Amino acid sequence: MEQTVNNPADNTSAYNFAYLDEQTKRMIRRTLLKAVAIPGYQVPFAGREMPMPYGWGTGGVQVTAAVIGPKDTLKVIDQGADDTTNAVSIRQFFAKTANVATTEKTAEASIIQTRHRIPEKELREDQVLVYQVPIPEPLRFLEPRETETRKMHALEEYGLMHVKLYEDIARHGHIATTYAYPVMVDDRYVMDPSPTPKFDNPKMHNMAALQLFGAGREKRIYALPPYTKVKSLDFEDHPFEVQSWDDECGMCGARDSYLDEVILDDKGNRMFVCSDTDYCSERQDAGHRGQQHHDQPLGGPKSSPSSEKAAE
Amino acid sequence: MTKMNDPLLRVDNLTMMYGDRIGCKGVSFELRPGEVLGIVGESGSGKSTLLRSISAQQEPTKGRVEYQTRIDGTRDVYEMSEAQRRLLMRTDWAFVHQNPRDGLRMNVSAGANIGERLMAVGDRHYGNIRSSADNWLGKVEIASERLDDLPSTFSGGMQQRLQIARNLVTSPRLVFMDEPTGGLDVSVQARLLDLLRGLVHDLNLAVIIVTHDLAVARLLSHRLMVMQQGKVIESGLTDQVLDDPQHAYTQLLVSSILQN
Numbered sequence: 025m026e027q028t029v030n031n032p033a034d035n036t037s038a039y040n041f042a043y044l045d046e047q048t049k050r051m052i053r054r055t056l057l058k059a060v061a062i063p064g065y066q067v068p069f070a071g072r073e074m075p076m077p078y079g080w081g082t083g084g085v086q087v088t089a090a091v092i093g094p095k096d097t098l099k100v101i102d103q104g105a106d107d108t109t110n111a112v113s114i115r116q117f118f119a120k121t122a123n124v125a126t127t128e129k130t131a132e133a134s135i136i137q138t139r140h141r142i143p144e145k146e147l148r149e150d151q152v153l154v155y156q157v158p159i160p161e162p163l164r165f166l167e168p169r170e171t172e173t174r175k176m177h178a179l180e181e182y183g184l185m186h187v188k189l190y191e192d193i194a195r196h197g198h199i200a201t202t203y204a205y206p207v208m209v210d211d212r213y214v215m216d217p218s219p220t221p222k223f224d225n226p227k228m229h230n231m232a233a234l235q236l237f238g239a240g241r242e243k244r245i246y247a248l249p250p251y252t253k254v255k256s257l258d259f260e261d262h263p264f265e266v267q268s269w270d271d272e273c274g275m276c277g278a279r280d281s282y283l284d285e286v287i288l289d290d291k292g293n294r295m296f297v298c299s300d301t302d303y304c305s306e307r308q309d310a311g312h313r314g315q316q317h318h319d320q321p322l323g324g325p326k327s328s329p330s331s332e333k334a335a336e
Numbered sequence: 337m338t339k340m341n342d343p344l345l346r347v348d349n350l351t352m353m354y355g356d357r358i359g360c361k362g363v364s365f366e367l368r369p370g371e372v373l374g375i376v377g378e379s380g381s382g383k384s385t386l387l388r389s390i391s392a393q394q395e396p397t398k399g400r401v402e403y404q405t406r407i408d409g410t411r412d413v414y415e416m417s418e419a420q421r422r423l424l425m426r427t428d429w430a431f432v433h434q435n436p437r438d439g440l441r442m443n444v445s446a447g448a449n450i451g452e453r454l455m456a457v458g459d460r461h462y463g464n465i466r467s468s469a470d471n472w473l474g475k476v477e478i479a480s481e482r483l484d485d486l487p488s489t490f491s492g493g494m495q496q497r498l499q500i501a502r503n504l505v506t507s508p509r510l511v512f513m514d515e516p517t518g519g520l521d522v523s524v525q526a527r528l529l530d531l532l533r534g535l536v537h538d539l540n541l542a543v544i545i546v547t548h549d550l551a552v553a554r555l556l557s558h559r560l561m562v563m564q565q566g567k568v569i570e571s572g573l574t575d576q577v578l579d580d581p582q583h584a585y586t587q588l589l590v591s592s593i594l595q596n
Contacts, residue, residue: 166441166443166444175418179418179419179422181422181456183452183453183455183456183457183458184452184455184456186455186460187441187444187448187451187452187455188444190444190447190448190451190455190462190465190466191444191445191448193462194445194447194448194466194483194484195445195484258460259460259461259462260460260461260462261461261462261463262462
């Protein structure tokens with residue numbers, strides 16, 4: 025049964041619903057069912073060419089196309105932001121090919137496709153989080169052979185993952201891996217959470233929403249069903265910890281969110297700002313103010329040269 | 337319980353065919369804990385084929401390889417599950433390659449190389465892993481300050497010693513060595529042999545060592561097997577075989593060494 029979307033320009037049916045043909049979507053859905061049944065296991069799928077280059081989220085787009093329905097509301101983020109090129113183009117892609125509603129509000133979305141971040145706001149059971157994954161194989165760093173890494177997953181031989189962490193501590197004095205930080209899923213499979221910062225790893229544990237991971241170039245799909253145990257790997261004497269910042273968000277004053285550093289000029293001035301744009305603007309709407317917000321009067325409390333420079 | 341006199345390894349009528357060609361044929365022997373067996377012969381005589389078949393890397397066409405495991409008693413290594421076999425290979429067994437680059441991870445530090453087997457069997461304490469790595473570096477006569485250096489910055493002899501440390505860290509009972517001194521200059525060879533002899537004695541290791549160098553065989557092994565064209569043509573105590581060779585080929589082999 026073909027569903028099509030009318031092209032508003034000339035009222036012809038230009039694309040099948042959500043771009044992919046129905047057989048391809050069925051194939052991806054079968055893959056997704058298997059992935060959900062075996063949390064953390066990388067299921068191969070016949071990835072298609074998408075009208076965008078590899079590395080721009082072809083895996084995530086195919087997963088989203090397979091799960092999206094006409095009544096869904098889609099949110100797309102790239103590095104936490106709704107207004108970056110990648111996020112805008114994927115959002116427009118589905119608005120055009122599936123005619124679905126889109127939003128920038130985390131709470132209003134039923135499907136959220138993401139690259140790099142998990143939204144700060146806690147997700148619900150009726151939401152699906154779709155990740156764009158560049159390298160799905162966590163063991164690739166030390167073992168280039170696919171035949172060997174598959175065998176290692178099958179036999180639960182994960183000592184090698186700790187060799188990488190050992191090497192980190194030996195070289196840097198602490199576990200210096202800050203993104204794509206390996207996790208153990210449901211006490212069975214070691215999984216690469218894609219290039220999300222390790223700050224977001226604890227959010228994956230026992231998350232209410234379904235999490236789907238699509239790697240377009242490597243043609244692998246994996247998944248975390250709701251409420252799955254996800255544990256970040258570590259050493260007994262070097263426990264896992266997330267990043268922290270000395271500064272607060274310059275716009276909304278948040279201290280609990282993941283902050284991006286923004287260079288302001290060539291004189292060493294900088295500011296920190298929430299990477300999750302929706303979270304930041306919601307806080308600002310609720311009246312929270314950071315030191316570099318334009319509402320903040322010059323020479324306000326604890327004003328520093330950098331905050332004066334930043335004030336518009 | 338394992339008794340001291342039970343054989344650790346029993347090889348029975350082992351035959352490896354490559355199509356119509358013979359790799360090795362009808363080899364049988366027993367190895368006891370702490371015993372060092374040398375396998376000598378010219379190149380192409382089936383030494384390495386035999387070693388690969390015994391060490392569970394290449395399933396033989398015929399014959400059995402039985403190993404006295406620590407918990408399960410005597411098991412045929414080719415009848416174990418692959419998971420059990422791989423666990424055995426990285427805990428109770430060790431394999432020292434001729435070229436250390438085949439046995440080391442060249443892109444991680446010496447410490448991580450030694451620690452890998454410990455982490456593979458579930459050690460998750462960085463401090464402990466590091467101190468055992470340091471300890472083993474000392475045992476193979478490499479300075480502690482090289483612990484965080486990459487193996488590619490080591491000399492050939494040091495790489496070979498690092499490979500030995502990496503293999504022995506889980507206290508294996510059986511070590512396979514394929515020409516461990518090949519490619520090293522004579523003085524480094526002598527030092528490595530000295531070190532190996534000490535470790536084998538102190539740790540009561542059973543060793544199967546493949547070499548074409550009779551001097552290495554003489555120095556390390558208690559017993560010797562001489563191979564030619566895939567078959568064992570002579571075996572016995574090392575001194576006996578080398579001082580009173582019976583088979584024509586063994587006589588040729590012994591007499592071809594320069595005497596002073």
